[in-house]
Amino acid sequence: AQSVTQLDSQVPVFEEAPVELRCNYSSSVSVYLFWYVQYPNQGLQLLLKYLSGSTLVKGINGFEAEFNKSQTSFHLRKPSVHISDTAEYFCAVGNTGNQFCFGTGTSLTVIP
Amino acid sequence: GAGVSQSPSNKVTEKGKDVELRCDPISGHTALYWYRQSLGQGLEFLIYFQGNSAPDKSGLPSDRFSAERTGGSVSTLTIQRTQQEDSAVYLCASSRTSGNYNEQFFGPGTRLTVL
Numbered sequence: 001a002q003s004v005t006q007l008d009s010q011v012p013v014f015e016e017a018p019v020e021l022r023c024n025y026s027s028s029v030s031v032y033l034f035w036y037v038q039y040p041n042q043g044l045q046l047l048l049k050y051l052s053g054s055t056l057v058k059g060i061n062g063f064e065a066e067f068n069k070s071q072t073s074f075h076l077r078k079p080s081v082h083i084s085d086t087a088e089y090f091c092a093v094g095n096t097g098n099q100f101c102f103g104t105g106t107s108l109t110v111i112p
Numbered sequence: 113g114a115g116v117s118q119s120p121s122n123k124v125t126e127k128g129k130d131v132e133l134r135c136d137p138i139s140g141h142t143a144l145y146w147y148r149q150s151l152g153q154g155l156e157f158l159i160y161f162q163g164n165s166a167p168d169k170s171g172l173p174s175d176r177f178s179a180e181r182t183g184g185s186v187s188t189l190t191i192q193r194t195q196q197e198d199s200a201v202y203l204c205a206s207s208r209t210s211g212n213y214n215e216q217f218f219g220p221g222t223r224l225t226v227l
Contacts, residue, residue: 006154032213043116043203044155044218051213090155094213102147104154 002027004093006103013081014111021076021106023065023091033074034092035065036102044090050074061085086110114138116219118204124225125194133189133222137206144187145216146179149201158202161187162209194226 005024013019025031035047048059055067065076074091088107094100117136125131137144146158157171161181172178176194181187191198201223205216 034215036218043220044205044216046215049213049215092155100145100160101157102155 002029002031002093002095002101004091004101004103006091006106008106009104010107010109012109012111015083016080018079019077019081019085019108021089021091021108023074023076023103025072025074025091025093027072027093027095029095032094033065033067034094035059035063035074035076036090036092038088038090038105040087047076047089081108081110083110083112116204116206116217118202118219118222120222121220122223122225124227126227127196128193130190130192131194131224133191133202133204133224135187135189135204135206135219137185137187137204138217139185140208141206141217142184142209143207143214144181145205145207146187146189147203147205148173149203149221150199155203158189191224194224196226199224199226 003026007022033050036044037047038044047063048057050057050067058064063078065074067074086109088105090105091103119134142163144161148156159166159169159179163184164181176192179189201221203221205218207214207216
């Protein structure tokens with residue numbers, strides 16, 4: 001069995017400030033990790049993913065995430081946020097056993 | 113090319129009625145997923161198809177929920193005798209294969225409201 005925990009349901013941050021959205025997972029097998037973003041009134045789209053190799057993954061719109069196996073984390077970061085980054089962010093984990101699950105989401109609000 | 117499409121975009125129904133939700137995946141994608149998104153509860157996995165078969169039905173919340181996929185393409189999710197707690201946004205996604213290293217492409221969703 002596997003699960004994903006996003007501890008922060010809402011994160012307000014001022015424009016041009018850095019942000020970190022936290023994601024922790026549990027799984028008994030090797031995992032693939034994803035961050036998806038859902039802009040208001042739109043469908044989900046992939047931000048970035050970790051499959052293997054380098055633990056630092058860069059995605060679209062200046063976001064990056066780091067896979068930390070010892071801490072079972074995959075936190076999402078951006079050094080300077082824009083108003084347009086206001087959205088819902090979902091962490092997800094899949095494994096070789098074809099199980100796939102999403103976290104409950106973090107609502108990022110960028111304040112002008 | 114065209115993305116994943118879902119219809120209807122909105123559905124309002126009365127408690128006890130049956131509803132059918134449709135998903136058209138990206139052409140050539142063999143894997144198809146259904147999720148339910150409720151306010152404050154994230155995405156709940158319902159079912160996935162590899163081709164026309166559904167190896168994992170574990171997420172369906174009750175026997176009132178069923179899904180089928182024909183021709184390895186279009187899928188329908190049917191909810192019988194709808195209840196108010198079925199109100200949610202139902203999302204469909206497709207990917208090239210069922211391997212979980214593949215990106216899932218999501219449709220815009222169907223917002224279901226059960227009165």
